[in-house]
Amino acid sequence: MSISRHLFLTAAAMAVGITASAGSWIRINQLGYIPNSTKVAVFVSNEQVEVVRFEVVDAFTGKVVFKSSEVRHMGALGELRTTCRLDFSALGQEDRKGNGIDSGKGIGQEPRKENVSESRAEGLRRIEKGLRAEGGSFRACRVRAYSRIAGDGKMLVTESEVFPVGAGVYDGAADFVLNYMRQQRCGWNPFLRDSCHTHDAIIVGHPDPAKDSTHLDVIGGWHDASDCLQYTTTSANAIYQMMFAYRSNPEAFGDEYRTDGAPGANGIPDIVDEIRWGLLWLDKMNPEPGEMYNQIADDRDHVGMRLPSKERADYGWGKGMERPVWYCSGEPQQRGKTGLKNRTTGIASTAGKFASCFALGSEVLAPFYPELAAKVGAKAKAAYDAGVAKPGCCQTASVLSPYIYEEENWADDMELAAFELYRRTGDRKYLADAIEYGRKEVVTPWMGADSARHYQWYPFMNMGHCHLASQTGGKVSEEFLRNVRTGIERVWQRGKDHPFLFGIPGIWCSNNLTTAMLTQCILYRQMTGDNTYQEMEGALRDWLLGCNPWGVSMIVELPKGGVYPTQPHSFIPRMGLGNTTGGLVDGPVYATIFGNLLGVSMDGGVNYMDVQPGDIVYHDSTHDYSTNEPTMDGTASLTFPLSWYEKEGHASEYSETGSGASGRDVSHAGGIVRTDPSVRHIDFAFTSADKADGAEAILSALDKYNVRGYFFFTGEFFEKYPKVVRRLVRAGHYVGSHSYGHLLYFPWGKPDSMSVTRSGFNDDMFKSFALLRRAGVEDAPLFMPPYEHYNDVVSSWARLLGLQVVNYTPGTSTNGDYTTPSMKNYYSSDFIMEKIFKCESSDPKGLNGHIMLIHLGTDPERTDKFYDRLPELIEDLRSRGYGFTPLRP
Known part of the structure; x- marks a missing residue:
């Protein structure tokens, strides 16, 4: 921490x-x-x-x-x-x-x-x-x-809203967006705690009559957006982007979820578990060498919002039953009920994505899931060879409407695949292939353009170019570095006179393009040290997080205390299940595009009519599927830039300690509730609103055993007991805020019903810190909320003020030392002492990292003061090998 x-x-x-x-x-x-x-x-x-x-x-x-x-x-x-x-x-x-x-x-x-x-x-x-x-x-x-x-x-x-500047502002942001990836899981969904689409799927379009119309198990993966369709195109890119983020910045990723996506650490970074989930599905979509599938379901899915587990779409095999899985034939397939065909010319765009994911996946998964790593690694070459055999693009199919993913480029996918195979095998033939493919598309064509068809040039940045620029050397590196720079320069020229330096075309999923260009800018700066485009990089980054005409963070609930989409186009908010937490919404589109869409509206949303910039529009409305629908692949692509900025913010700390700034602390709702459980160490935290009867006993015990305490007080305490506060400060103990007015931020049992506004919270904290400064405290970034009662909104508000919420570690019941005999749940000191060591014996990690809360004063009715047992507790814990933060070095 x-x-x-x-x-x-x-x-x-x-x-x-x-x-x-x-x-x-x-x-x-x-x-x-x-x-x-x-x-x-x-x-x-x-x-x-x-x-x-x-x-x-x-x-x-x-x-x-x-x-x-x-x-x-x-x-x-x-x-x-x-x-x-x-x-x-x-x-x-x-x-x-x-x-x-x-x-x-x-x-x-x-x-x-x-x-x-x-x-x-x-x-x-x-x-x-x-x-x-x-x-x-x-x-x-x-x-x-x-x-x-x-x-x-x-x-x-x-005036603007408050925001922080500091090394840790991006801490946890890359992990945060994984919330949406877990929400999008198909098969078992940990967010819904239910399964969906367990009958997938029936093969469609296979040239072999013995296989066509037969069942193929392709359960798993992620839903693409707010519908339930699944595409190899976007899923493979999401997998690769997450793998690249983890391989580049492993320090930024923590472990708070199990393999199945349920809460609880499993010793594996959460992003690796998400990568595994995607690769399991991708493996199913390529069951045999040369046999590849491009999508599950189609636009017959669009029968209204519903829970995925309550599927009612009918593809001819019954409502909620099997869905089609479309075979990659390399030939044009259906596009709408008009009888038109898509413009498929081969399978290399899909095969290249399979190959690059399998090759890199074998490396990323090896330390954690070695069997799956070996399995997908063995498939990489065959997938690449299939792309070599059938060059060209493999577009998606539709049945009712003409809307598809119109990917037209494919050399970029083969370039990346060839490079990853070169990294995996060391065979320079693949390096030569990568260079040859890379020269077929010097710049991703949307860069600098005013328009493009839907996903026409995808992925939206060429990661292969960046690899060739950074890892080949000599003239080849210079050539591909020039290509990377040229793409950035084109976007810069298009946006340099825009107040937000926004050179991104206003086409569908413009936020995905913004994320791609942001990534390319970061990598260019990382490779060269050239800061020419750093202002544009910052503008793209800031655009996604609220520095845009509407003042809206395009990442749902990031930050929780800010302004973000509250009504995204998704069944989750429509059905009162919460929000699409962590999801990147599509972003603004040209006003002309929005005006020509069918079935889109701004009903019941926030329309931002007074700040619309004219050429492009954005609306926070559930009915606006063009600007306010979260996308799975765009969200996954955020993991690299967000993890990079966390790493960049803490660069000196990473190099010093070899681990991220967040370390291995355990958090709940944005507050730290336990420090690193691998270290046999305990910290004592003391709070008080208006009582100080235990001050002398506590201070004497801490001084005797050379232990540093962490004290959190309300405004009333500072005003009533200034001598106690000054004594703590002089002794070198940590003194921080417990709020000024001892506010109840939300009713007990109703965490979604805030009783305090953000401005009210800020004003209360400003008053609190005025008293802290008066007491001689200049630095107090740790904040223990009043009543030890908070939620993720309170944590976000605190973080936007530069504060980190901390709370006691549950289990020992020391926080119950305020209870009195007349209360129903009275905790005697003997009971608390017994509970502490029961907690130790029941937890495999003992009391490691525990933050034990003891009240500085209690009601006179309680004569059995637990703080009097503090010397006994310290001696007992030390005899068991626990350390404490020392008051003196």
Whole structure:
């Protein structure tokens, strides 16, 4: 666990003669910025105004920490008559002089770090570093943007929402998007806790009459989007993108789910379990050498939203029964009821995807699932050979409508396949093939173009080019690096005059294209150290996370405390099952495309009419399947950029410790509830709202045994017991916030019914930290919520203020030491002591990493004070080999 310096951008208090501008907004990356990244907010207004300056202000102290009159005016954009870019990239960069990541290395080549047990000393150092949050001094900031209306001397001020700047703002983000991948699982679905499509499938289009119309077991994989169709095209790309992300940045991925997708660690990174799920299905879709299948089901699926487990589509074998699995024949297949055919010319586009996934999958899965790794690895060459034999593209099929995935390029798939086979075998014939295929398509054609058909040029970036550029050397590297740069340059030229530097065409799944170009920009910068396109990279990244005309993060619930799609086109919100957590929605489309679609509407949604940029539109509406539908492959493609930014933010920490900043801490609802369970270490946390009768006993015990405690107090406690607080601070104990007003954030048992607004939460924390500063506490990034009662919304709000929620580890019942004999559930001190060691014996990891909560004071009715047993508890735990964070080195 590691907390770094966090900064925030919001409005400041109004000065005399200054008024708020109701029709103006500042758009920001809601998740935040790492210190060495570009940091640009975009001012937008419905009025014609002139922004003259802006300044960043410490939200807790009111001090100006950055100011600038360098405002880049960008002109009008649709309904927005004024736009400009506010660059504060210099803020925070003084803290981290280098990113600690070497450029010029082969991409995705970092070796997997072994899970070697840390020594006790190293473990204690990590725990102490985590709980003490040695990432820099804590502060939160706001920005004032000042503007004038032409001909009017009145100054206007505009504000944005809060957001953090710090090393850890991307921590866990790559794992977070895997929530949507688990929601999309077909067969057994852990989100629904039910199975679906267990009859799949009947072969369609096979040239051998003995196989055509027979059953083939292809159960598994993921649903493509909000329908239940499944495509090799998108699924294989999703698998490859996740494998590439894991191979490149293994430190960023944790283990909180089992193989079947249910909660619970299994010793395997969750992304590897998701990769395994995809490869199991891909293996079924290629049952024999040369026998490949391109999709399951078709547009007959579109019979209304329903639970996948309640399938009612009928493909001729009964409602909810078998679905078709379409054979890759290399010949045109059906496209709509008009009798038209798709434009299939071969099978290489599909075969190449099989081959690259099988080749890389054999490497990624080997340490965890060796049998499956060997099985798919053995299939890679045959899949590649099938593509060589039948070059060309393999498009998808439809029955009722003309809408299909119209992939027309295939050389990029064979290029990547050849390169991965070269990596796997060392056979330079495959390298020569990769180069030859790579020269057939120098730049992915959509880059710099104004339009393209649906998935016409797919995958949306050529990963093979990046591999050849980084790992071949000499003129070949120069050639393919030039190709990578050319694609970026074309998008840059198209978007350089856009206020959001947005050069992506407004076609379906524009967010997927944005993610692909973001990835290409990162890899180019990683390979070359050239920062020419870093501002565009930052703009693409920030666009996905809320710095766009609508101020909406395009990744559902990232961050939970921000603005994100609440009504995506999916059965999940429509049926009251929650949201498509972690899913990347399609994103904006051209207004002309939206206007010509059938069955699309904005009914009941958020239409953003006052900020639509004119040429493209976005709506947060369940009925808008063109802009607000999450996609599985786009979501999977986020795992690389999000994991990269986590790694980049913590670059020096990774190189120092060999593990990610989040380490092996155990979290619940965004709060840390247990530190690394592999280390025989315990921390004591103490809270109080208004009582301090145990202060002397607790302080004496901690001092006697040289143990550092973690104390969390409300505003009332700070005001009632300033001497106790000062004594704790002088002694070197951690002192942090338990909120100011001891708020109940949501009713007991109703975690979805917030009783406090985000602004109310912020105001309460600002008051709390004013008291902390008065007591001499400058850094207090760990926050224990009042009543130890929180949810993921509270955790997100805290994180957007630079705070990390921590809570006690369940099981020992020390948190019940406040109970009194008159209560139904009274916990005596003897009961608690007994429960502690029962908990130890019942957990295979004992009490390792436990955070034990003890109250600093309790009701006078309780005469059996558990804090009086603290010396006995410390001695007993030490005799069992547990360490504690020392007060003195």
